Amino acid sequence: MYEQIASNKRKTVLLIVGAIVLLGAVGYALGLWAGSGVYGLVGAVALAIVLSLGSFFGGDRLVLASTRAREVTPQEQARLHNIVEGLSIAAGIPKPRVYVIPEQAPNAFATGRNPEHSSVAVTEGLLATMNRVELEGVIGHELSHVVDRDILVGTIVATLVGAAVLISEFFLRSWWWGGFRGRRGGDSGGGGAEAIVFAIGLVLLVLAPIIGQIIRFAVSRQREFLADAQGALLTRYPPGLASALRKIGAASGIPMHSANNATAHLWLNQPSRIQGEGTGPLEKLFNTHPPIEERIRRLEEM
Amino acid sequence: MPTWLWIVVVLVALLLLGGVWIYNRLVKLRARVNNGWSQIDVQLRRRYDLIPNLVTTVQGYATHERELFEHVTEARSQAIEANAVPDQAQAENQITRGVRQLFAVAENYPDLKANQNFLALQEELTGTESKIAFARQFYNDQVALLNTLIGSFPSNVVAKAFGFGPREFFDIEDPVREPSQVEFPG
Numbered sequence: 001m002y003e004q005i006a007s008n009k010r011k012t013v014l015l016i017v018g019a020i021v022l023l024g025a026v027g028y029a030l031g032l033w034a035g036s037g038v039y040g041l042v043g044a045v046a047l048a049i050v051l052s053l054g055s056f057f058g059g060d061r062l063v064l065a066s067t068r069a070r071e072v073t074p075q076e077q078a079r080l081h082n083i084v085e086g087l088s089i090a091a092g093i094p095k096p097r098v099y100v101i102p103e104q105a106p107n108a109f110a111t112g113r114n115p116e117h118s119s120v121a122v123t124e125g126l127l128a129t130m131n132r133v134e135l136e137g138v139i140g141h142e143l144s145h146v147v148d149r150d151i152l153v154g155t156i157v158a159t160l161v162g163a164a165v166l167i168s169e170f171f172l173r174s175w176w177w178g179g180f181r182g183r184r185g186g187d188s189g190g191g192g193a194e195a196i197v198f199a200i201g202l203v204l205l206v207l208a209p210i211i212g213q214i215i216r217f218a219v220s221r222q223r224e225f226l227a228d229a230q231g232a233l234l235t236r237y238p239p240g241l242a243s244a245l246r247k248i249g250a251a252s253g254i255p256m257h258s259a260n261n262a263t264a265h266l267w268l269n270q271p272s273r274i275q276g277e278g279t280g281p282l283e284k285l286f287n288t289h290p291p292i293e294e295r296i297r298r299l300e301e302m
Numbered sequence: 303m304p305t306w307l308w309i310v311v312v313l314v315a316l317l318l319l320g321g322v323w324i325y326n327r328l329v330k331l332r333a334r335v336n337n338g339w340s341q342i343d344v345q346l347r348r349r350y351d352l353i354p355n356l357v358t359t360v361q362g363y364a365t366h367e368r369e370l371f372e373h374v375t376e377a378r379s380q381a382i383e384a385n386a387v388p389d390q391a392q393a394e395n396q397i398t399r400g401v402r403q404l405f406a407v408a409e410n411y412p413d414l415k416a417n418q419n420f421l422a423l424q425e426e427l428t429g430t431e432s433k434i435a436f437a438r439q440f441y442n443d444q445v446a447l448l449n450t451l452i453g454s455f456p457s458n459v460v461a462k463a464f465g466f467g468p469r470e471f472f473d474i475e476d477p478v479r480e481p482s483q484v485e486f487p488g
Contacts, residue, residue, distance in 0.1 A: 078422065082429025089341050090436035092334060092444075132428070236439065 137241030
């Protein structure tokens with residue numbers, strides 16, 4: 001388990017580099033259009049650095065605020081605090097701060113930049129529906145994300161990929177509607193070489209959202225399985241989390257008001273804004289989490 | 303320098319690097335084992351503090367269970383006074399069983415079960431009970447890792463040179479963890 005964390009740290013670096021390269025490529029492609037690829041590249045990398053640093057130091061607060069999470073004291077939530085503290089001891093990390101989210105859908109997430117600066121947040125619905133063993137399963141899963149430093153990658157990648165996709169979409173659309181025509185008119189005598197550069201730029205911009213999505217998948221799907229397994233290793237009781245997931249699956253009809261695309265991959269299970277969202281065949285392709293039945297099956301096999 | 307000398311220099315450098323890596327890992331694991339041990343200690347102490355409270359609270363309602371109260375109180379003082387690990391483990395088991403019996407007895411007294419103080423104590427003790435189990439689990443995991451490293455080649459050479467010895471596992475009875483546990487919301 002401790003060996004896995006080391007390899008996870010390396011992957012973390014790779015994924016963040018990947019996200020920065022993506023943002024840089026988008027910047028370069030845009031620069032080509034505007035006349036200088038280098039300026040675009042420098043601008044995009046500068047933006048990536050600012051965004052990464054910003055989410056490194058303030059991402060957790062942003063995420064917690066966006067879900068209206070409120071920090072609770074051990075007196076208010078004795079059971080929750082006891083479970084978080086116990087499992088932190090089992091995982092060998094400092095006890096994270098504990099938050100409660102005013103939502104009725106049972107769900108949870110962890111955020112922060114490292115085990116020393118981390119927070120665990122659960123919804124009111126989760127506290128109301130889970131017994132002690134199930135709650136331990138859920139918290140074990142979330143603390144595994146903390147131990148593996150998934151929380152940092154999750155937060156930073158969300159910001160970087162989000163920026164790359166946003167920029168490329170913005171410019172693709174303005175190009176489509178003719179916003180760049182004047183500029184391109186000036187270059188029209190350039191010949192074959194420039195046409196190829198344009199083509200590459202166009203392909204990059206079109207591909208950016210897809211590559212971004214792939215990076216996000218790499219961040220989230222496999223890590224959910226890993227966190228399930230590690231969480232079960234912490235509680236030494238896989239049926240606890242399995243039973244919790246079953247309850248969460250049964251309650252998937254309850255919408256979550258503060259859910260959005262940027263934070264979807266952080267949650268224990270993908271939140272739905274409206275009833276029945278994310279169940280269509282096309283929507284499944286873009287789910288951030290593996291199907292809950294598959295996760296339960298794997299836990300039951302342990 | 304001739305080629306063979308270069309090869310020797312590189313080999314020695316690699317060996318040294320490997321040795322440093324193993325040494326650092328040993329130090330890290332030893333720190334984790336010590337940390338795990340002090341966590342167990344903290345939680346056991348917490349339980350010692352909670353037991354007199356529990357006994358007093360239950361006594362107010364369940365006057366006929368004097369023997370059980372004495373048994374738990376005595377196990378507590380035995381655990382505190384114990385010097386050897388096996389003696390302490392024995393006494394801790396007695397406490398665990400006694401506390402469980404106390405909670406079982408409480409089931410027969412509806413007034414007691416409605417007492418806010420008792421409910422809070424029950425949550426605290428259940429929480430502490432599981433923290434003891436988790437602390438022990440962490441400690442034993444780390445001891446296993448340390449002992450494996452100390453026992454296998456080539457890390458055993460480094461361990462021996464710097465005086466790292468294997469550590470003892472902490473074996474006390476595992477509190478029963480069943481999904482059918484009695485639940486008190488909140």
